[in-house]
Amino acid sequence: MDTCLQGETPESLLARLEHLGATLPEARRLCAHVLQRGHDDYRAVSQVRARVRDGAGEAVPVGRLEVREVARSLEDPFVKYVLECPDGALLETVRIPLEAPGRFSVCVSSQVGCAMGCVFCATGRMGLRRNLHAWEIIEQVRRVARDLRASGEGRVHGVVFQGMGEPLHNVDNVLRALEVLSNPCGLAIDARNITVCTVGVVPGILRLAEATRRPRLGISVTSARAALRRTLVPLEAKYPLEDVIDAARVYQARSRRLVMLAYPLLGGVNMDPEEARALATLLKRLPARLSLIEWNPVPGVDLRRPTEAERNAFHDALASLGVPVVRRYSGGKDIAAACGQLATETGRRR
Numbered sequence: 001m002d003t004c005l006q007g008e009t010p011e012s013l014l015a016r017l018e019h020l021g022a023t024l025p026e027a028r029r030l031c032a033h034v035l036q037r038g039h040d041d042y043r044a045v046s047q048v049r050a051r052v053r054d055g056a057g058e059a060v061p062v063g064r065l066e067v068r069e070v071a072r073s074l075e076d077p078f079v080k081y082v083l084e085c086p087d088g089a090l091l092e093t094v095r096i097p098l099e100a101p102g103r104f105s106v107c108v109s110s111q112v113g114c115a116m117g118c119v120f121c122a123t124g125r126m127g128l129r130r131n132l133h134a135w136e137i138i139e140q141v142r143r144v145a146r147d148l149r150a151s152g153e154g155r156v157h158g159v160v161f162q163g164m165g166e167p168l169h170n171v172d173n174v175l176r177a178l179e180v181l182s183n184p185c186g187l188a189i190d191a192r193n194i195t196v197c198t199v200g201v202v203p204g205i206l207r208l209a210e211a212t213r214r215p216r217l218g219i220s221v222t223s224a225r226a227a228l229r230r231t232l233v234p235l236e237a238k239y240p241l242e243d244v245i246d247a248a249r250v251y252q253a254r255s256r257r258l259v260m261l262a263y264p265l266l267g268g269v270n271m272d273p274e275e276a277r278a279l280a281t282l283l284k285r286l287p288a289r290l291s292l293i294e295w296n297p298v299p300g301v302d303l304r305r306p307t308e309a310e311r312n313a314f315h316d317a318l319a320s321l322g323v324p325v326v327r328r329y330s331g332g333k334d335i336a337a338a339c340g341q342l343a344t345e346t347g348r349r350r
């Protein structure tokens with residue numbers, strides 16, 4: 001199913017319902033009924049003519065992702081969902097608690113698997129199965145929002161594209177999903193609270209820079225030294241970090257918001273003084289804050305988490321070079337929901 005209501009803005013829905021003589025207010029009501037109020041069909045929608053409502057059910061159905069598993073972390077309030085698409089593909093979504101009580105972020109997948117092959121990442125080991133449709137991306141957020149509403153725990157405040165897949169390798173569907181997420185008749189999430197993280201797909205960054213509602217951009221650096229980065233992030237051979245930073249500068253100028261630079265800490269690999277100096281040079285070209293994230297173990301990957309002494313030494317080396325740095329917590333390790341750990345069991349067995 002390529003086309004479902006969750007992938008539509010009122011304007012695009014109206015174009016699909018033209019043959020029924022639908023009006024824009026009717027399209028808005030249909031979108032709000034499903035996306036904001038969380039209904040699974042159009043039966044109870046008010047102020048929409050029966051002909052339009054019934055025809056919409058045929059032409060643009062409400063898509064479903066079956067919940068295969070909901071895993072709650074015992075260490076922290078992270079929740080991981082395993083969801084099944086209509087073709088049987090499995091994907092993972094993580095509910096992340098924010099500091100303010102009752103507010104949550106949803107870490108969404110944009111692809112089933114990933115073609116980028118970063119050596120430290122569980123999803124990269126799956127290879128790419130397929131891109132997710134825009135509606136499949138939105139449905140992950142709608143599912144979490146509905147559960148939060150039903151349990152009275154709170155609401156979705158933000159979305160981060162850092163689940164399975166490289167979002168800018170599926171840029172058309174991600175751009176459409178961004179429109180629906182921030183549309184007042186869609187999920188109505190402020191674009192400033194949406195982050196798209198990439199390992200450096202340069203054309204995708206430039207496409208995103210042209211979007212009407214621009215999210216925050218995150219870039220996974222992994223190393224500022226090209227030779228080392230190539231061994232960890234194969235995409236470096238196609239889009240060197242130098243070019244990625246140029247594109248990020250364009251993005252920063254257009255969006256007027258600081259780009260977030262994510263840095264997975266790989267013990268004994270990318271945390272030496274030379275790396276700190278290379279990062280300091282990099283950050284002279286792009287004023288940004290570096291988020292240090294501890295790498296999380298992935299079965300079959302011969303890397304290790306850094307020791308506390310390594311973490312402190314690297315942090316201090318960066319700070320002494322004037323690099324603005326922040327340590328980011330990545331939770332849900334016990335349910336394999338932390339950064340870099342997402343991969344469906346089918347993918348892991350492969």
Ligand code: SF4
Nearest residue numbers: 114116118121124165
């Ligand atoms: S880190 Fe991101 S881009 Fe790299 S393999 Fe994993 S999911 Fe893909």
